[in-house]
Each structure stands twice: as structure tokens, then as C-alpha cells.
Amino acid sequence: MGNHAVSWGVLRSRAQVIAAYPITPQTQIVEELSEMCADGDLDATFIKVESEHSAMACCIGAAQAGARTFTATSAQGLALMHELLHWASGARLPIVMTDVNRAMAPGWSIWADQLDSLAQRDTGWMQMYCESNQEVFDLTVCSYKIAEQLDLPIMVVYDAFLLSHTSEVVDITDQGPIDDFLPPRQAELKLDPGKPYAFGSLVMPEYYYEMRYKLQEAMERAGGVIDSVLEEWAERFGRKYGQVEGYKLDDADIVLVTSGTTTSTTKYMVNQYRERGEKVGILKMRTLRPFPVERVRKELAGRKRVLVIDKNMSPGLGGVWAQELRAATAHIPDVPPIQCYIAGLGGRDIRPETVRDVIEHGKTQESLEKEYHWIQLKN
Amino acid sequence: MSEKEKLKNMDPNRNAHEKLSFSGISDLPDIVISTGHMTWNETGTWRYMKPRYRNLVSPCVVGCPNGQDVEAWIRLISEGRYDEALEKNMEESPIPGVCGRACFHPCEKSCNRAQFDRSVSINNLERFLSDHGTRKVPKVAAATAKSVAVVGSGPAGLACAYHLRRMGHAVTIYEAAKEPGGVLRYGIPDYRLPRDMLAEEIDVLKKMGVEIQCGVRVGTDVTWKDMERFDRVFLGTGVHVSRALGISGEDAQGVMSGLNLLKKVASGEDVELGERVLVIGGGNTAIDAARTAMRLDAKVTILYRRSREEMPAHDDEVTAAEAEGVVFQMLAAPSKVVTENNRVRALECVKVKLGQPDESGRRRPIVIEGSNFTVPCDTVVTAVGELADFSFLPDGLKVENGAIVVDDSLKTSNERYFAGGDVVEQPHTIVNALAAGKRAAIGIDCSLRGGSFEEALANITLATGPALSMRQYLAYREHKKIEEKVPVVNEICEYETLNMDYFEQSERVRKAVVGLTERMQTMPASAPNRFKEVELGLTEEQAAKAADRCFHCGRCIECDNCYIFCPDASVMPKTDEFGYAIDDYHCKGCGVCVHECPRNAMEMVRE
Numbered sequence: 001m002g003n004h005a006v007s008w009g010v011l012r013s014r015a016q017v018i019a020a021y022p023i024t025p026q027t028q029i030v031e032e033l034s035e036m037c038a039d040g041d042l043d044a045t046f047i048k049v050e051s052e053h054s055a056m057a058c059c060i061g062a063a064q065a066g067a068r069t070f071t072a073t074s075a076q077g078l079a080l081m082h083e084l085l086h087w088a089s090g091a092r093l094p095i096v097m098t099d100v101n102r103a104m105a106p107g108w109s110i111w112a113d114q115l116d117s118l119a120q121r122d123t124g125w126m127q128m129y130c131e132s133n134q135e136v137f138d139l140t141v142c143s144y145k146i147a148e149q150l151d152l153p154i155m156v157v158y159d160a161f162l163l164s165h166t167s168e169v170v171d172i173t174d175q176g177p178i179d180d181f182l183p184p185r186q187a188e189l190k191l192d193p194g195k196p197y198a199f200g201s202l203v204m205p206e207y208y209y210e211m212r213y214k215l216q217e218a219m220e221r222a223g224g225v226i227d228s229v230l231e232e233w234a235e236r237f238g239r240k241y242g243q244v245e246g247y248k249l250d251d252a253d254i255v256l257v258t259s260g261t262t263t264s265t266t267k268y269m270v271n272q273y274r275e276r277g278e279k280v281g282i283l284k285m286r287t288l289r290p291f292p293v294e295r296v297r298k299e300l301a302g303r304k305r306v307l308v309i310d311k312n313m314s315p316g317l318g319g320v321w322a323q324e325l326r327a328a329t330a331h332i333p334d335v336p337p338i339q340c341y342i343a344g345l346g347g348r349d350i351r352p353e354t355v356r357d358v359i360e361h362g363k364t365q366e367s368l369e370k371e372y373h374w375i376q377l378k379n
Numbered sequence: 380m381s382e383k384e385k386l387k388n389m390d391p392n393r394n395a396h397e398k399l400s401f402s403g404i405s406d407l408p409d410i411v412i413s414t415g416h417m418t419w420n421e422t423g424t425w426r427y428m429k430p431r432y433r434n435l436v437s438p439c440v441v442g443c444p445n446g447q448d449v450e451a452w453i454r455l456i457s458e459g460r461y462d463e464a465l466e467k468n469m470e471e472s473p474i475p476g477v478c479g480r481a482c483f484h485p486c487e488k489s490c491n492r493a494q495f496d497r498s499v500s501i502n503n504l505e506r507f508l509s510d511h512g513t514r515k516v517p518k519v520a521a522a523t524a525k526s527v528a529v530v531g532s533g534p535a536g537l538a539c540a541y542h543l544r545r546m547g548h549a550v551t552i553y554e555a556a557k558e559p560g561g562v563l564r565y566g567i568p569d570y571r572l573p574r575d576m577l578a579e580e581i582d583v584l585k586k587m588g589v590e591i592q593c594g595v596r597v598g599t600d601v602t603w604k605d606m607e608r609f610d611r612v613f614l615g616t617g618v619h620v621s622r623a624l625g626i627s628g629e630d631a632q633g634v635m636s637g638l639n640l641l642k643k644v645a646s647g648e649d650v651e652l653g654e655r656v657l658v659i660g661g662g663n664t665a666i667d668a669a670r671t672a673m674r675l676d677a678k679v680t681i682l683y684r685r686s687r688e689e690m691p692a693h694d695d696e697v698t699a700a701e702a703e704g705v706v707f708q709m710l711a712a713p714s715k716v717v718t719e720n721n722r723v724r725a726l727e728c729v730k731v732k733l734g735q736p737d738e739s740g741r742r743r744p745i746v747i748e749g750s751n752f753t754v755p756c757d758t759v760v761t762a763v764g765e766l767a768d769f770s771f772l773p774d775g776l777k778v779e780n781g782a783i784v785v786d787d788s789l790k791t792s793n794e795r796y797f798a799g800g801d802v803v804e805q806p807h808t809i810v811n812a813l814a815a816g817k818r819a820a821i822g823i824d825c826s827l828r829g830g831s832f833e834e835a836l837a838n839i840t841l842a843t844g845p846a847l848s849m850r851q852y853l854a855y856r857e858h859k860k861i862e863e864k865v866p867v868v869n870e871i872c873e874y875e876t877l878n879m880d881y882f883e884q885s886e887r888v889r890k891a892v893v894g895l896t897e898r899m900q901t902m903p904a905s906a907p908n909r910f911k912e913v914e915l916g917l918t919e920e921q922a923a924k925a926a927d928r929c930f931h932c933g934r935c936i937e938c939d940n941c942y943i944f945c946p947d948a949s950v951m952p953k954t955d956e957f958g959y960a961i962d963d964y965h966c967k968g969c970g971v972c973v974h975e976c977p978r979n980a981m982e983m984v985r986e
């Protein structure tokens with residue numbers, strides 16, 4: 001299951017402090033980790049806490065003291081962490097967190113949709129979305145390397161149940177090679193009773209501005225770091241990933257933009273269209289932050305249609321991925337209007353027919369008539 | 380060197396008050412960090428309330444009429460320190476082995492754990508410490524040149540003699556019976572309270588120098604005038620006259636009192652009961668007599684005029700009797716003993732129903748007219764209550780409602796005489812007798828020394844009382860202050876004040892009993908060990924488990940929670956003594972330690 005893939009990824013990464021509060025559909029991740037700790041397979045301190053807020057607080061404290069840390073959550077749990085997400089990035093702590101995408105309540109839902117993580121867009125965390133359980137394992141390990149090179153926290157995100165509770169064959173890379181890939185964390189400045197510095201204290205307007213500059217500057221470097229870490233991973237283990245990935249994209253007239261497991265269903269439909277000779281392809285988004293601006297500009301230019309399937313809804317404007325793509329490509333000549341399709345909220349299945357409807361509808365849309373479209377809405 | 384480099388290599392002793400100035404982003408560190416050490420920032424100055432350790436009184440301690448420091452000896456048991464546990468117990472009582480077997484353990488009713496799942500098995504643990512600890516003869520203070528006579532060697536007399544002797548007074552016990560112990564020796568049967576165990580406990584008193592004269596009835600064998608050579612006299616003579624049934628035929632052969640039956644068996648005399656025995660009554664005497672008769676090969680029925688709920692006998696005893704095959708005939712009262720040649724043939728009874736509660740709070744039995752029935756039997760055993768016989772008392776001692784009148788210090792109307800136990804108005808139980816013996820010892824000591832009993836009480840009453848602490852009295856009378864490991868506030872630790880997040884429900888530990896088959900096999904008179912003890916003690920493992928269930932209400936046990944939770948590393952275990960030290964310079968007074976203390980052994984105080 002996707003959840004087990006995370007636990008193994010964290011085990012292989014030799015996390016030292018794990019703090020978490022149970023929430024479906026994440027719970028299995030930390031359950032398994034607590035067993036790994038109890039059995040002595042993982043030499044980590046497992047801290048049971050009374051809320052997600054505390055879980056993040058523990059990770060912050062431990063990371064500040066130089067430890068490699070991990071936590072996992074979903075939906076309301078992630079929302080409860082919000083305040084501390086800002087703290088983690090502002091304090092430049094390379095915390096790795098899994099967010100299993102789950103719809104926000106109410107209505108109470110435990111099923112997949114992306115609003116929980118997308119709503120944390122501005123917290124200074126990097127975010128990577130996964131399509132398969134192998135990606136979940138691989139990106140968990142890579143995340144530590146990425147985060148620690150940048151001193152920035154990172155979220156590994158994937159869909160509730162579609163991955164979290166679905167079994168797939170996952171290649172769990174051996175410990176030795178992973179140790180070579182991911183050396184222990186070396187924190188330059190850390191909590192140390194011998195050197196009693198204070199962290200995160202008051203910064204006057206005199207320097208706050210510059211501190212934020214430095215945070216953004218790290219984000220600007222992040223794209224390069226992600227690329228190089230993923231490349232190194234591919235070289236060592238043969239599994240290649242990118243910040244964006246294309247599927248039958250090169251000659252595609254109609255580009256579907258997807259993220260997470262929606263991509264797989266879309267691939268199936270794309271194959272059917274290709275058989276009929278229609279030039280349909282996919283741009284799969286992996287990173288929300290840093291947002292791969294140059295990449296998407298390049299990939300979307302010269303297409304006939306760009307159809308974004310957004311498994312989320314930002315009330316008042318529409319799908320978040322579409323907004324981000326529009327912002328990134330605004331005034332770029334040759335990029336067609338970016339059509340936004342809201343689909344799959346609260347765990348509603350995105351079926352091949354859903355994708356087909358998106359494509360067929362998209363074909364008819366020359367210009368941007370609507371900010372977003374509902375698809376297969378029950379009228 | 381850039382300012383950033385300087386920061387990295389900075390001398391940790393640099394005071395962060397000194398300002399660094401950065402030229403710009405290349406110079407700034409990536410993270411917000413102070414520009415020097417922060418030890419000048421003594422966060423203790425932020426505090427307006429301060430945590431402190433203080434112990435409270437665990438409810439079991441006051442739940443015990445005798446003020447046993449139950450929590451303290453349970454803790455010693457869980458640490459495997461059985462000798463010290465026994466010693467601790469014997470600070471308040473000479474007979475832990477007796478109490479661990481026969482005490483009705485009101486402590487368990489007050490146990491906070493009873494509100495959570497089920498109370499701690501305190502009674503079993505008391506027996507455990509008496510079985511597994513080595514008995515030490517308590518210290519006797521320097522002789523005081525005062526002497527006290529104790530009349531009666533039941534639990535009241537034993538306790539009084541024991542404590543007075545510890546204070547250095549010369550004590551002589553006068554006991555009418557052949558052997559000391561009172562009801563413990565001649566009432567409660569061997570299968571509940573083995574005699575050698577009792578003898579062992581009484582032996583401690585002898586070793587302390589208490590003189591015990593048995594076979595001497597005061598008022599008869601020695602006169603009250605003889606008693607004048609003592610400075611004080613304690614009367615612990617108990618109640619020994621069986622209440623009559625008040626029905627015809629009661630004097631026939633084959634009618635005997637339960638007390639008499641028990642006494643005969645306990646004295647090793649032969650008793651002929653015949654085949655069918657009817658025991659009348661619902662108290663402890665009735666149950667003990669019935670179970671004893673079972674062991675003498677009889678078929679036994681208990682006749683009681685109310686229902687099981689109203690039976691004054693302890694529930695465990697009733698259950699054991701039922702298991703052993705005693706038949707209960709509830710809601711029936713005797714009306715006539717049917718005799719033939721002045722020998723019992725049968726008992727005529729009437730059926731009874733229950734009406735409104737009477738002054739005892741139990742529902743009053745009302746005879747159902749015309750419901751007479753007859754039960755054939757060979758022996759009728761009467762056990763409908765005991766009365767005191769006061770004919771032997773010295774003249775002028777005030778008696779009311781069948782009890783000697785006493786004041787708070789258990790002094791009688793004659794200031795040289797004190798009285799306690801069943802002979803005064805109090806619950807007729809061992810533990811209450813023990814408590815009375817202790818209270819009288821304190822009363823006597825105060826009066827001998829011309830001290831104020833009231834003042835003593837104010838110093839030694841445990842929380843709301845009335846239980847008294849002999850440990851505290853012994854220090855008080857020598858004007859000493861007990862140096863407690865943790866300061867004590869003399870209040871009960873209530874259940875609501877515990878932090879239940881730290882306790883898990885667990886099964887109450889039960890002691891084993893000799894199986895019924897084995898018990899019954901030993902019963903025919905021919906069987907060698909027919910009065911073998913029924914209840915077995917706890918194994919070490921069971922005792923550890925039972926002790927582990929104790930919440931240690933209001934008492935610090937160094938569980939480390941405060942230490943673990945303090946976010947400022949301001950709670951530190953003391954290295955050379957018990958407990959923790961709070962770093963006043965850095966404790967912000969957040970109160971997490973107090974909140975997370977599982978047992979309310981800490982509090983916040985205003986500074």
C-alpha cells in the first residue's frame with residue numbers, strides 16, 4: 001500500500017524523530033513506523049502527541065536540534081498544523097511530511113481531493129505529488145536529500161485510498177545503496193546546550209525583509225536541486241522523475257494537465273484517442289512549490305488546447321492548478337487559453353469517461369469562456 | 380571575516396545584547412538565530428506562579444479507621460522491600476497478619492481506583508507483607524516509670540498495650556481466657572485466622588516487654604483494688620454474652636450459642652452437633668458457626684429474618700459459606716424450639732416479609748401470620764448478636780445503651796480508666812478495635828504526661844480524621860518534627876484531581892483459595908486438616924501486580940513525568956536525595972509539570 005511505501009521510505013532514510021497524530025487515511029503510515037521503532041528496526045524516537053499541531057511542533061524542535069524528522073497527516077490535521085508550517089519554513093528546517101490528500105470537511109469525507117495540501121501553498125513548503133506507490137517510496141527518500149540541501153521543509157502528497165490503501169508492487173531499495181545516496185543530516189546551526197543560542201526570535205523590520213528574500217532565494221534554487229537529486233536517483237536506481245513529466249506530449253495538440261493518480265486514468269484515455277489518431281497528450285505536474293514556471297511555459301506553448309483536470313476547488317475562483325498555470329503563462333504568446341475542469345472532489349471517481357468528457361468538451365472551447373467547468377455535475 | 384562567518388565562529392560566551400550589524404543578505408545567516416549566548420535571559424523572571432512538590436493524604440489512609448499508611452507500604456512492596464513494608468505497617472498496628480486476613484478493609488471502599496475500575500487489593504497486600512516480611516520487634520522508648528494495666532487481649536487491648544509499650548510505659552495485660560487474642564483466638568475460626576500466626580504476632584508484644592497474664596479475670600481473680608497499683612487501666616473486654624432468642628424451649632439440650640460453639644472448637648473441646656444444624660442469625664458469628672459446623676460433618680442451614688442484602692456478615696464470608704454448601708433460609712424467624720425429653724427435635728419458624736426501614740436503615744421484618752413451618756434438626760445455634768456483661772466493672776463507671784461511656788480520648792467517667800473496642804459505642808470490627816486501642820494509648824499517654832489530648836489530636840489527625848497517626852504521635856510527644864521527603868499537606872487527594880491519562884484499566888488481583896473439593900475433603904472429622912486455612916496469600920508476582928495498580932494518590936513516586944514534560948529543562952532529578960529540584964532561574968511557571976503529574980503530588984503556588 002502507498003502508506004507502507006512511505007513507512008519504508010522513512011525507515012530507509014533513517015529518520016531520527018517521528019511525531020504524529022492519527023488521522024485517516026494517513027494512520028497506517030505512522031502505525032507501521034511506530035512498530036518499526038518498537039521492534040528496533042528503526043532507531044528513532046517516536047513521539048505520540050495530542051494533535052497535529054503538536055506533531056509539527058515536535059518535528060520543529062527536533063529538526064532545530066539537528067535531527068532528521070518525519071510526520072504525516074491529512075486534511076483537517078494538515079489544516080491544524082498551518083501556523084507551524086510557516087514556522088518550519090521560516091526557521092529553515094528540512095522536515096519531511098507526508099500529506100495523504102483528503103477532502104476538507106464538512107461534509108465529512110475521508111476520500112481524496114487535493115484542497116488540503118493546495119491550501120498550504122503559501123507556507124513556504126515544497127510540495128511533490130505522486131502517481132504511484134513506487135513514486136511514493138522514491139520521492140520520500142529523495143525529499144530528505146532535497147530538503148536538507150536547501151534547509152526547506154517538503155511535503156510528499158498523494159491521493160487517499162487510490163494510493164494510500166491500494167497495493168502495488170514496490171521496489172524497496174536496499175539500505176546500503178540508500179545510505180550512499182542519503183548521508184546523515186549535518187545541521188550547521190542547531191540547538192546546542194553548549195552554545196545556548198536562541199532561535200526564531202524577534203527580527204526587526206531592519207532585517208525581516210532580507211530574511212524573506214533568503215527564503216525565496218532558496219525556493220529559487222530548489223528547482224535545480226530537485227532536478228539534480230532526481231537525476232542522481234535515476235542514475236543510481238533507474239527510476240526517473242521530473243518536476244513535470246510529459247506523456248505522449250511532444251506532438252500533442254490537446255494537452256491534459258493532471259496531477260496525482262488522475263494521471264493514470266488520463267493515460268488510459270489518451271491511449272484510446274491516440275489509437276484513433278488524435279494527438280492528445282499529458283503534462284503531469286509534480287511540484288506545486290517551487291512552481292516549475294519555465295517548464296510549463298515551454299511545454300504549453302504552441303498547443304491547441306490546454307485542459308487542466310483539477311481535483312480541487314478554491315471557492316470563488318476555481319481549480320488551483322489551473323490558476324497557477326494561468327499565472328505562470330500569462331502574456332506568454334502562443335499558450336492557448338487554459339481550461340479548468342473541476343473533477344473528483346471528495347473522492348468522486350475520475351473515470352475514463354470523465355476524461356473523455358473533458359476532452360470532448362475541451363475541443364469545443366476556442367476561447368476562455370468560463371474560468372472553470374464542472375464536469376458530470378448532477379443537475 | 381563577514382558577519383555571517385563571525386556568527387558561526389562566535390564565542391558562545393558573547394553576550395547577545397551586543398549588536399552585530401549586517402551589511403545585507405550575503406552577510407545574514409539563513410536562519411533566525413541570536414547573535415550570542417542567551418544565558419543572560421533568565422526566563423524565571425517571567426514567572427508569577429511556581430510549581431512545588433507536596434504530598435497529600437491518600438484516601439485509603441483515612442479510609443482505614445486505624446490510619447494505616449497504606450500507600451507507603453504498597454510502594455515498598457512494589458519495590459520488593461517487604462521487610463520495610465511490614466515495618467511501616469507495624470508503625471500503626473501490632474497485627475498485620477490478622478488484618479491481612481480478617482479485616483473488613485474499609486480502605487478498599489475509599490480507594491480512588493474504585494471509581495476507575497476496581498479498588499486495589501489492599502487487604503491481600505497486607506497479608507502479603509505479613510507473610511513475606513521479617514517481623515522486627517519495634518523500638519521501645521526509655522522507661523517512663525508509669526505503668527498501665529490492659530484488661531482483655533482482643534485487638535483493642537493488644538493495640539493499646541503495644542503502643543503504650545513503645546512509648547516506654549510498663550504494660551501488663553490481664554486476660555480471662557487461657558490464651559490471648561480475644562475473638563481473634565476464640566471467635567474467628569482457624570480456617571480464617573490460623574492460630575500460630577496470631578501467636579507469632581502476640582509474641583512480638585512479649586518480646587517488647589509487655590507482660591501477658593492469661594487465665595486471670597479482673598474483678599474476680601484479681602480485684603479492682605489490685606488495679607490501683609497501676610497508673611492507668613484500659614478496658615478492652617469486648618462483648619461476649621449471646622443475645623437470647625426469647626422463644627420457648629430455648630434452654631433445651633442441643634441449643635447453644637454461636638460464640639460458645641466457636642469457643643469450644645477453638646479450645647479443642649469435642650462438640651456433638653448431630654446431623655442437622657440450624658444456625659439463627661445473619662452476622663459474622665452466624666456464618667463462622669455455620670462454616671465451622673460444616674467442618675464438623677453437619678448439614679447446616681442458616682435461618683435469617685431478612686434477605687441477603689441486609690445480612691450484616693461480610694459479603695465474602697456469605698459467599699464462601701454458600702460455596703461450601705451452607706443452605707440459606709431467608710425471611711424466616713424462629714418462633715419455638717420443639718423438644719422431646721428436653722432435647723431439641725425441631726425448630727418452629729414463621730415466614731417474614733420486609734417492611735419500611737427501621738432505625739438501623741435495614742428493612743424491618745414483619746411476621747406473616749399463619750405461615751408457621753417446622754424444620755427438624757439436632758442442634759440449634761443462636762447467633763443473633765452479642766451483648767456486653769458489665770457486672771464485673773468497678774463501681775461508678777458510667778454505662779449507657781450497653782456501652783461504657785467515654786470521651787474523645789476514650790477516657791471513662793473515672794479518669795484513671797480508659798475503654799475501647801466492642802465495649803464502647805463503635806462498629807464491632809477488628810480495625811475499629813485497633814483504632815480504639817491506639818487512640819486510648821494516646822489518651823493515656825497524654826493524661827500520664829499532663830499533656831493536652833486536643834493539641835495532640837490537632838497534630839496527628841490524618842486529614843479529616845478520625846484516623847490518627849501513631850508515627851506522628853511518637854514524634855510529637857518527643858517534640859520532634861518528622862522530616863518528610865516531600866512536604867505534606869494534610870488533605871485527602873480526591874479522585875477528580877488525578878490525571879487519568881496515565882492510568883489504564885486493569886484487572887483486580889485476587890488471592891487464590893483452597894479449592895472447594897480439597898476444602899470439602901478436609902472437612903469430615905476424620906480428615907487430618909479440617910480447619911486448614913482456606914485463603915491462600917498472593918504470590919510475589921501477584922503482589923507486584925496488585926501493588927502496581929496503586930495510583931499513589933497525592934504522593935510523589937519519582938515517576939519522572941514532571942522531568943520529562945518540562946519544556947525548559949527546569950525540573951531536574953536530585954542526584955543525592957529523593958525527588959526533583961526546580962530551577963528557579965529558568966522555570967517560567969507554565970505549570971505543565973503540575974498538569975502532567977499523574978497523582979496530584981504537585982501544585983502551583985503564587986510567589
Ligand SMILES: Cc1cc2nc3c(=O)[nH]c(=O)nc-3n(C[C@H](O)[C@H](O)[C@H](O)COP(=O)(O)OP(=O)(O)OC[C@H]3O[C@@H](n4cnc5c(N)ncnc54)[C@H](O)[C@@H]3O)c2cc1C
Nearest residue numbers: 531533534535555561562597616617800801807808809812
Ligand atoms: C465470631 C466472630 C467473628 C468475627 N469476625 C470478624 C472479622 O472477620 N473481621 C472483623 O473485623 N471483625 C470480626 N468480628 C468482630 C471483632 O472480632 C471484634 O469487633 C473485635 O474482636 C473486638 O475486639 P475487642 O478487643 O474489643 O474485644 P475482644 O476481641 O472481644 O476481646 C476481649 C477480651 O477481653 C477478655 N475479657 C473480658 N472480660 C475480661 C475480664 N474481666 N478480665 C480479663 N479479660 C477479660 C475476653 O476474654 C477477650 O479475650 C467478629 C466477631 C465475632 C464474634
